[in-house]
Amino acid sequence: xxxxxxxxxxxxxxxxxxxxxxxxxxxxxxxxxxxxxxxxxxxxxxxxxxxxxxxxxxxxxxxxxxxxxxxxxxxxxxxxxxxxxxxxxxxxxxxxxxxxxxxxxxxxxxxxxxxxxxxxxxxxxxxxxxxxxxxxxxxxxxxxxxxxxxxxxxxxxxxxxxxxxxxxxxxxxxxxxxxxxxxxxxxxxxxxxxxxxxxxxxxxxxxxxxxxxxxxxxxxxxxxxxxxxxxxxxxxxxxxxxxxxxxxxxxxxxxxxxxxxxxxxxxxxxxxxx
Amino acid sequence: xxxxxxxxxxxxxxxxxxxxxxxxxxxxxxxxxxxxxxxxxxxxxxxxxxxxxxxxxxxxxxxxxxxxxxxxxxxxxxxxxxxxxxxxxxxxxxxxxxxxxxxxxxxxxxxxxxxxxxxxxxxxxxxxxxxxxxxxxxxxxxxxxxxxxxxxxxxxxxxxxxxxxxxxxxxxxxxxxxxxxxxxxxxxxxxxxxxxxxxxxxxxxxxxxxxxxxxxxxxxxxxxxxxxxxxxxxxxxxxxxxxxxxxxxxxxxxxxxxxxxxxxxxxxxxxxxxxxxxxxxxxxxxxxxxxxxxxxxxxxxxxxxxxxxxxxxxxxxxxxxxxxxxxxxxxxxxxxxxxxxxxxxxxxxxxxxxxxxxxxxxxxxxxxxxxxxxxxxxxxxxxxxxxxxxxxxxxxxxxxxxxxxxxxxxxx
Numbered sequence: 006x007x008x009x010x011x012x013x014x015x016x017x018x019x020x021x022x023x024x025x026x027x028x029x030x031x032x033x034x035x036x037x038x039x040x041x042x043x044x045x046x047x048x049x050x051x052x053x054x055x056x057x058x059x060x061x062x063x064x065x066x067x068x069x070x071x072x073x074x075x076x077x078x079x080x081x082x083x084x085x086x087x088x089x090x091x092x093x094x095x096x097x098x099x100x101x102x103x104x105x106x107x108x109x110x111x112x113x114x115x116x117x118x119x120x121x122x123x124x125x126x127x128x129x130x131x132x133x134x135x136x137x138x139x140x141x142x143x144x145x146x147x148x149x150x151x152x153x154x155x156x157x158x159x160x161x162x163x164x165x166x167x168x169x170x171x172x173x174x175x176x177x178x179x180x181x182x183x184x185x186x187x188x189x190x191x192x193x194x195x196x197x198x199x200x201x202x203x204x205x206x207x208x209x210x211x212x213x214x215x216x217x218x219x220x221x222x223x224x225x226x227x228x229x230x231x232x233x234x235x236x237x238x239x240x241x242x243x244x245x246x247x248x249x250x251x252x253x254x255x256x257x258x259x260x261x262x263x264x265x266x267x268x269x270x271x272x273x274x275x276x277x278x279x
Numbered sequence: 280x281x282x283x284x285x286x287x288x289x290x291x292x293x294x295x296x297x298x299x300x301x302x303x304x305x306x307x308x309x310x311x312x313x314x315x316x317x318x319x320x321x322x323x324x325x326x327x328x329x330x331x332x333x334x335x336x337x338x339x340x341x342x343x344x345x346x347x348x349x350x351x352x353x354x355x356x357x358x359x360x361x362x363x364x365x366x367x368x369x370x371x372x373x374x375x376x377x378x379x380x381x382x383x384x385x386x387x388x389x390x391x392x393x394x395x396x397x398x399x400x401x402x403x404x405x406x407x408x409x410x411x412x413x414x415x416x417x418x419x420x421x422x423x424x425x426x427x428x429x430x431x432x433x434x435x436x437x438x439x440x441x442x443x444x445x446x447x448x449x450x451x452x453x454x455x456x457x458x459x460x461x462x463x464x465x466x467x468x469x470x471x472x473x474x475x476x477x478x479x480x481x482x483x484x485x486x487x488x489x490x491x492x493x494x495x496x497x498x499x500x501x502x503x504x505x506x507x508x509x510x511x512x513x514x515x516x517x518x519x520x521x522x523x524x525x526x527x528x529x530x531x532x533x534x535x536x537x538x539x540x541x542x543x544x545x546x547x548x549x550x551x552x553x554x555x556x557x558x559x560x561x562x563x564x565x566x567x568x569x570x571x572x573x574x575x576x577x578x579x580x581x582x583x584x585x586x587x588x589x590x591x592x593x594x595x596x597x598x599x600x601x602x603x604x605x606x607x608x609x610x611x612x613x614x615x616x617x618x619x620x621x622x623x624x625x626x627x628x629x630x631x632x633x634x635x636x637x638x639x640x641x642x643x644x645x646x647x648x649x650x651x652x653x654x655x656x657x658x659x660x661x662x663x664x665x666x667x668x669x670x671x672x673x674x675x676x677x678x679x680x681x682x683x684x685x686x687x688x689x690x691x
Contacts, residue, residue, distance in 0.1 A: 050542060082363065148554070152359070155545060156553035163634070173542045177550065202563070242553070245362070245369040252370070253541020260534045267527040274519050278317060 039159055040184030040200050043232065045176050047239060050254060053247050054240050059089040061219055062237025065230050069212050070150060073130055073139070077151040078241055081123035087247035088240050096123050103128055145207040154178030154235075154242040178242065179235035186212060186231040285312050309495055314514035315521045316501035318683050322392040323499070323521075324528025325385050331529055332382040333487065337480050339375040340424075347427065349473035351466040354429035355555040373544040379421050380547045381536045383570035386414060394601070395622055397610030398500040404602040406493035411599040413486050418571065418595075420479040423472040425568055430552030435565045437464045437472070443578075446585040463558065503682040504610025505675055513679035564639055572636030573629050577655070579640055580648035590652070597659045604659055606667025614673040621662045628654035 046055040063083065066076065080100040083091045091099070100121035105128050111117050121128070133139035136146040148156070157178045161169060168174075181200070188199035195209040215225050223229055240246070286307035288294040297303055346365050348357040361368035390410070393399055399407035426437045441458050445451040460467025498507055507513045515521070539546060547569060551562045567575050574591050581587035597604070612619040628651045635648045676682035 077359075078363070152553040156550050158550035170543060170546065175543055175545050249369060249373075249541055249544070253537060256537045256541060257534060260530060260537055264527065264530040264534065267523065267530050271523045271527045274523050278515050278520060 037159075037202060038199060039162075040177075040180045042174075042176070042180055043183050043235070045179055045236065045239070047236070047246055048176055049173055050250060052250055054088060055236065056088075056090045057221060058233050058236045059240050060091070061221070061223060061229075062233035062235070062240075063089055064219070065212070065217050065234045066150070066237060068217050069230075070234065071127075071130055072132060073143070073147040073208075075129045075133075075147075075149045075151075076127045076241060077149050078244075079124060079126050080121060082244055084123070085244060088244055089237075093123070100125060143207065147208065150238055150241060152242045154182065154238040156242075157181040176239070179239045182235045182238055183231040186234070187227065309491075309517075310522070311516065311518040313495060313517040314498075314507065314510050315517050316499055316507060316513060316679050317515045317520075318501050318503055318679050319499065319521070319524075320502050321524070321528055322388065322396075323501075324525045324532075325389040325392065326494075327525035328385045328529050328532050329382070329389060330487065332378060332385055333480070333483060336375065336378050336382060337484075339371050339378060340477070340480065342371050343375055344473075344477060347473075349427070349470050351429060351469055351556070354427060354469060358428045370540075373540045376548060377536065377539045377544060379424060380568070380570065381532070381539070382417065383421070385532070386417060387570070390414065390598075391626060393500075394625075395612045395619075396500055396502055397504050397605065397607075397612070399602045400504075400605065400610050401602070402497045403493070403500060406490060406497055407602055408599050409486055409490040409493055411595075413483055413490060414598075415595060416479055416483045416486065420476060420483065421568065421570065423476040423479070426469065426472050427476060428552055429469060429556045430549075431554045431556055431560065431562050432549045432551040432565070434464060434556035434558065435551075435562050436567055437468060439565055439567075441468070443588045443591070446588045448585070465558075500610065501679060502611060502613060503676055503679060504614070505677075505679055505682070508678045509680065566637050569633065569637070572634075573632035573655075574636075576632040576636035576648045577652045579636070580645055580652045590656075594655060597656075601659070601663070605663045606665075607670060607672065608667070609672045609675060611675075614675050615666070615670060616673070617670045618666050621658055621666070624654060625658040628652075628658070 046053060046058065066074075070076075080096055080103075083089050083099070084093050084096045100123050103121040103125075104118040105121040105125045106116060106118050129135065133142065133146075139146040155178055159177065159181060161174075161177075184200040185198060185206070188201065189195065189197070189210040190199050191197040196206055197204055198206040212227065212230050214227050217225055217230060219225055219229075243249075286297075286304040288297045288303065293303065343361065346357060346361045346368065348354060358372070361372050363369075365371075393407065393410070422436070422440060426433045441455055441464060444454045444458060447454060456462060458468070459465065460471060549566065566572070574594055577594050578587045578591045581590055607615060607618065609615055612622055631651045632648060632655065635644050635651070638644050676685065
């Protein structure tokens with residue numbers, strides 16, 4: 006066993022030197038700060054969504070983001086008890102407040118709009134019925150927010166990406182959202198963002214202190230808005246996260262117990278073979 | 280090695296059935312009475328793990344196919360539908376997408392184990408080549424599966440890989456058009472990739488049957504690399520000895536698989552694939568899945584496209600020739616000190632290439648990738664043939680039983 010280790014050490018050291026060299030050289034040319042990590046309630050093995058936070062986040066989406074960004078998720082999911090947990094009646098009323106285009110034409114063959122139901126998907130913003138309209142108006146289509154928290158990324162770098170396996174870091178998206186909303190640090194240039202790659206962002210600063218009035222007494226600060234919308238968008242793209250982690254915890258406990266029993270069985274069976 | 284079956288049907292029905300289709304006898308001789316070397320270590324459990332993963336991927340894949348729609352306009356939305364609306368659809372999908380990675384992790388452990396212990400040497404050359412064919416089919420299957428969600432990276436990956444064929448002189452462009460079913464990656468490409476993604480796993484099953492058959496003819500290699508001389512002394516019965524060890528190994532493996540699936544399911548998934556494919560937008564940085572990265576790094580390290588493509592496929596094809604590239608009569612690295620040293624350099628080259636494949640290209644990364652690529656090919660084409668001639672190997676034990684006894688002696 007000892008020989009095995011020394012023969013491994015030399016090539017390993019060699020490799021480490023080569024890759025370390027490459028990493029240092031690669032990172033030297035980078036002036037892009039990484040989004041700072043926030044503390045999220047849904048982080049880690051026992052992570053859960055904070056219902057009040059999601060409801061505030063939805064309010065921010067509805068009053069601010071929804072002007073330009075689509076959110077292609079069904080209304081009914083807002084009643085999910087692991088999610089925002091609105092009552093069925095609230096979701097019904099909310100859906101009915103939107104005008105949704107019916108999938109089928111009426112008996113005259115005309116497409117028509119009707120009040121939404123919980124089974125419908127959020128309709129596109131009134132300003133931009135489709136991406137082409139948004140591109141025409143803004144130069145770039147605002148992305149759909151349904152999966153945005155899973156689609157944003159930044160380089161984690163070596164060796165952080167190794168540690169991420171053990172710390173279960175999966176909050177790149179909400180951290181990124183938070184950073185972008187707080188990254189408009191040049192007052193004279195509304196489209197300059199500290200955290201956006203290349204710093205030139207198509208979206209001018211969308212929200213600032215006091216823009217949304219919360220009902221639950223939470224102060225209307227940019228920090229709170231960023232946190233709430235970050236959580237809400239994470240929920241929108243991973244609505245099954247809470248159930249997933251719950252099942253996962255049980256699955257892993259089960260497998261550890263099973264493995265221990267199998268190990269003891271194996272030892273017993275092999276006892277007479279040596 | 281499997282020998283004549285010792286299976287004795289117990290009931291009248293079993294006797295009746297066995298005389299018409301001796302399948303119970305086949306299973307008995309292959310998975311119960313089959314003699315396995317008694318010195319196998321846990322690296323030998325990956326064969327069973329791989330069989331399990333193939334089954335798991337097919338099972339989850341068939342369920343996903345019931346809800347998935349292979350069309351450029353519907354594919355992305357149908358995957359989102361699986362994630363949000365289908366009962367436990369998220370679990371099936373995350374098991375499948377992470378399962379692919381764990382399948383590859385297991386196959387790499389299996390391949391490196393085979394190289395370390397010289398498992399490809401006579402009389403196991405055909406067994407080894409069948410394994411390389413399985414590996415190739417796995418890569419094709421995984422690549423096409425990655426295209427199916429029709430995210431931005433799916434589309435970019437499909438474009439890059441199918442574009443490789445345009446490097447072929449004269450007919451390259453025509454071949455690409457034929458593969459695409461048009462002038463670019465589009466609806467017909469997605470449709471045929473789906474058909475092939477469903478077909479290839481069953482071809483893998485077929486080759487796996489041949490692989491296991493060849494294994495059971497030649498018998499398993501073992502950490503000491505000496506053949507079984509005395510079945511009584513050198514081997515133990517597959518069941519219960521190997522079975523319980525394999526099941527335990529699998530169970531531990533599943534802990535890690537579950538960790539990824541339930542706690543970090545997005546870790547191995549490129550975030551760009553959560554944005555729908557758009558032929559007009561290319562991701563800033565195109566990366567394949569991690570298990571293809573070393574070959575991607577080799578491709579990018581070579582400035583000429585055609586040579587790069589040849590090197591890419593050559594890097595894989597060379598593995599099939601290992602039984603003849605390695606000229607040493609000694610199998611196990613345990614008794615080959617020089618080989619052991621170069622083996623770890625080879626592993627480091629593969630891992631290093633993998634890391635560089637994930638990085639953006641710069642002069643430095645290209646330089647390092649070239650050095651590591653030379654290391655990769657150098658090991659296969661120069662070191663292995665030469666070592667057999669110059670290496671002074673250590674004395675190998677006379678039999679497996681002797682090797683086990685030597686190991687057990689100091690402990691007593």
